[in-house]
Amino acid sequence: MPESTDVVVIGAGFAGLITARELTKTGKRVVVLEARDRIGGRTWTDNRLGRNLEMGGTWLHWTQPHSWAEVTRYGLDVTRGPRSEETYWLAGDKVRHGTLDDFMKLIDPGMTRLLEDTMKWIPRPYDPLKVKELEKVDQFNIQEMLDELDLSVEERNANEAAWVGHFNAPLKYAAFTAALRWTAAAAGSWHLMHEASAIFRLVDGTKTLANAIAQDSSADIRLNSPVQSIQHSPNEAVVTTEAGHEIRASRAVITVPQNVLHQLDITPALPEGKVRPSMEKTASRGLKAWIRVKGPIKPFFAYSSQHHPLSVVRTEYIGDDDAVLVAFGADSTRLDVNDSEAVALALKVWRDDLEVLETTGHDWMADPHSQETWLIQQPRHMTSYFAAQQQSTGALHFASADYANVWAGFIDGAIESGLRTARAIVDELS
Numbered sequence: 001m002p003e004s005t006d007v008v009v010i011g012a013g014f015a016g017l018i019t020a021r022e023l024t025k026t027g028k029r030v031v032v033l034e035a036r037d038r039i040g041g042r043t044w045t046d047n048r049l050g051r052n053l054e055m056g057g058t059w060l061h062w063t064q065p066h067s068w069a070e071v072t073r074y075g076l077d078v079t080r081g082p083r084s085e086e087t088y089w090l091a092g093d094k095v096r097h098g099t100l101d102d103f104m105k106l107i108d109p110g111m112t113r114l115l116e117d118t119m120k121w122i123p124r125p126y127d128p129l130k131v132k133e134l135e136k137v138d139q140f141n142i143q144e145m146l147d148e149l150d151l152s153v154e155e156r157n158a159n160e161a162a163w164v165g166h167f168n169a170p171l172k173y174a175a176f177t178a179a180l181r182w183t184a185a186a187a188g189s190w191h192l193m194h195e196a197s198a199i200f201r202l203v204d205g206t207k208t209l210a211n212a213i214a215q216d217s218s219a220d221i222r223l224n225s226p227v228q229s230i231q232h233s234p235n236e237a238v239v240t241t242e243a244g245h246e247i248r249a250s251r252a253v254i255t256v257p258q259n260v261l262h263q264l265d266i267t268p269a270l271p272e273g274k275v276r277p278s279m280e281k282t283a284s285r286g287l288k289a290w291i292r293v294k295g296p297i298k299p300f301f302a303y304s305s306q307h308h309p310l311s312v313v314r315t316e317y318i319g320d321d322d323a324v325l326v327a328f329g330a331d332s333t334r335l336d337v338n339d340s341e342a343v344a345l346a347l348k349v350w351r352d353d354l355e356v357l358e359t360t361g362h363d364w365m366a367d368p369h370s371q372e373t374w375l376i377q378q379p380r381h382m383t384s385y386f387a388a389q390q391q392s393t394g395a396l397h398f399a400s401a402d403y404a405n406v407w408a409g410f411i412d413g414a415i416e417s418g419l420r421t422a423r424a425i426v427d428e429l430s
């Protein structure tokens with residue numbers, strides 16, 4: 001006889017953990033099946049290079065309502081990296097040097113023009129498909145929209161590099177509507193969007209939040225339990241792990257990332273609106289690297305272009321005799337983040353005075369349980385698939401940062417989606 005429970009949640013990232021916590025608080029019996037040997041999903045605080053470093057999701061902000069409510073609920077402390085004292089950027093093959101403020105002033109005209117109609121297209125970020133004509137702009141990638149602005153080489157390099165920092169992808173793959181959604185979530189201000197997405201982090205790491213949520217729930221969380229197949233009907237789902245263990249439940253919640261979804265063996269098959277975007281994949285395909293360099297150095301920020309292996313680098317920790325930099329690039333296949341010689345070479349685009357001691361990172365693109373970094377949609381995915389991606393089908397529900405309304409692709413989005421899914425299941429089962 002298969003085991004039975006009320007709800008099976010597949011995946012113990014933030015979407016899965018929140019769904020499980022909320023359901024258990026209403027008295028439901030919940031089993032969480034997690035493929036990896038840890039919770040947290042695309043967030044992972046790991047001790048490397050002598051510090052607790054975030055391999056994945058890191059930054060959150062008080063303008064991200066769902067994340068911030070959890071920070072308040074569990075009384076977690078927030079901090080930020082050192083303020084940059086100098087900034088480097090490129091004008092063609094020439095390196096420019098100034099303050100971070102100089103760089104912000106350089107990109108401001110491009111950012112302002114690019115995003116001036118944000119609130120016209122996404123007037124209510126919590127209802128991102130509200131404007132029926134959104135498909136008119138959803139067909140464009142952000143590269144096409146930047147090209148329209150006819151910027152100088154220096155401004156163009158700078159704006160492109162800033163967007164790679166945000167989108168973790170070559171810009172020709174990323175939907176312009178993704179830029180609109182991020183900016184709309186920050187009430188139309190690109191400065192606030194910039195701050196909300198990349199400054200403040202939890203003092204003791206995202207693992208403290210994931211652990212707090214897990215401990216606050218009576219769900220049975222089983223690690224090393226990859227799910228292989230699901231059979232479902234309107235009122236029941238039977239979930240089978242790779243090890244052949246079967247669990248029967250009134251509802252199953254699938255929280256695997258968009259790019260992984262089509263690899264689950266689901267009967268009857270999922271609608272096209274869910275499978276197609278999973279097969280076509282997200283635009284985001286980049287890398288995040290951690291680099292320990294010899295100190296002392298002044299904290300700095302550096303932007304190159306979307307064509308370099310590293311497009312954005314900045315100091316995240318400063319010590320007396322070393323510093324740890326965090327870096328992002330558009331394409332994970334261009335650089336092995338664990339190859340410190342290759343990373344040192346990539347840094348030379350800006351400066352050759354840094355001595356690289358060691359590097360690290362996690363290849364999320366090659367990881368079978370993520371196959372993406374943070375969600376950035378391709379053109380047309382928002383208006384063609386998003387509504388279908390969010391929808392439940394029979395006994396199956398779908399929760400993920402990838403399907404959130406407001407801060408989609410963020411920790412905040414995962415929490416939003418988990419809350420909404422748990423409420424829908426409670427309504428259905430009561």
Ligand SMILES: Cc1cc2nc3c(=O)[nH]c(=O)nc-3n(C[C@H](O)[C@H](O)[C@H](O)COP(=O)(O)OP(=O)(O)OC[C@H]3O[C@@H](n4cnc5c(N)ncnc54)[C@H](O)[C@@H]3O)c2cc1C
Nearest residue numbers: 011013014015035041042056057058059227401409410411
């Ligand atoms: C490099 C990087 C940097 C980021 N930076 C930020 C940031 O600064 N701020 C921010 O807010 N967000 C950031 N993000 C995004 C954020 O981390 C994610 O959007 C969010 O954590 C996703 O949560 P989730 O629960 O929707 O998905 P996930 O965390 O991916 O959880 C899904 C879970 O499903 C599991 N799973 C997959 N397949 C199976 C299977 N077959 N059976 C069982 N379990 C399975 C996975 O192991 C995983 O635990 C970043 C992400 C990355 C990768």
